[in-house]
Amino acid sequence: MPSPDPQLLTTFSAIVGAGSISAAAVRLGCGKSVVSRQLARLEADLGARLLQRTTRRLTLTEVGKVVLQQAQQIDRALDNVAQISGQFQQEVRGPLRVSCPRPLGQRHLVPLLTAFTRQYPQVEVTLQVDDRLSDLVAEQIDVAIRVAHLEDSTLVARRLADNPRVLVASPAYLDRAGRPDTPEALAAHESLLWTRDGRVYDEWSFTADTNGTGTSATRVRMQGRLRVNDGLSLVAFACAGAGVAVIDRLLVEDELARGTLVELLPDWRLPAGPPLYAVYPARQWLALNTATFVEFLLSRCFTGHA
Secondary structure, three states, rough: OOOOOOHHHHHHHHHHHHHHHHHHHHOOOOHHHHHHHHHHHHHHHHOHHHHEEEEOEEEEEEEHHHHHHHHHHEEEEHHEEEHHHHHHHHHOOOOEEEEEEEHHHHHHHHHHHHHHHHHHHOEEEEEEEOOOOOOOOOOOOOEEEEEEOOOOOOOOEEEEOOOOOEEEOHHHHHHOOOOOOOOHHHHHOOOOEEEOOEEEEEEEEEEEEEOOOOOEEEEEEEOOOEEOOOOOHHHHHHHOOEEEEEEHHHHHHHHHHHOOOEEOOOOEEEEOOOEEEEEEEEEOOOOOOHHHHHHHHHHHHOOOOO
């Protein structure tokens, strides 16, 4: 059996990525009939059906899943060729797709991207704000900001910043409820609780050095009537005076600087959250705009603005 035409494999990958033959035709800049014929020719060359087609969706067959993996390798090889060319141009330009969790995207990455595009006006940025872990290769994302302990060895990870957490409340709340002076005193306060995937994080742990003689540790089980799975909403509740909250310092730096929120129990430490990383697919040749953007983030420690 002769090897399939690489162009047909590229078309097949585009169909799967776009979700339909019509959408793939738009992405490839050709007619729908052309794409249909190329898919039919590939299936004929391979002697196997790659996609089950209905009026509503396309579904990969088992053979199609295996062929798609090979087609994506060709796509990556073509991307590498284009990136090699871009490296020789030595000009930071062209598209840059970035993914980031919603709170950090709104608080930090938007101003950083604004500064980056001001410095490199030939770069065209697409920001995908999403709390899920994106598939960088399948979604053609150049750089993703992730707050996680990373395990995927197929990705290159550059550590951007640590992620300390802080206990905060608004001045208005403290005027009404009093200021706690020990972790145990928090049990008498209204607490704002973070929730995720069905779990409520209602146990807060604290450690502190005890006059140079050792470390003191304590845990407090909190009772809270307000629970939220969004970091910026948690900040908003705290600013509105709804209670005390444990939150990533990255999300409340501005509020602490303005005095909208106040740090509580500064002599006690909370467990840090997962570090921040810039991650991108492992490639022998990294696009110049991607490499420049990652270095830009590192130089700003992710928290610097324009």
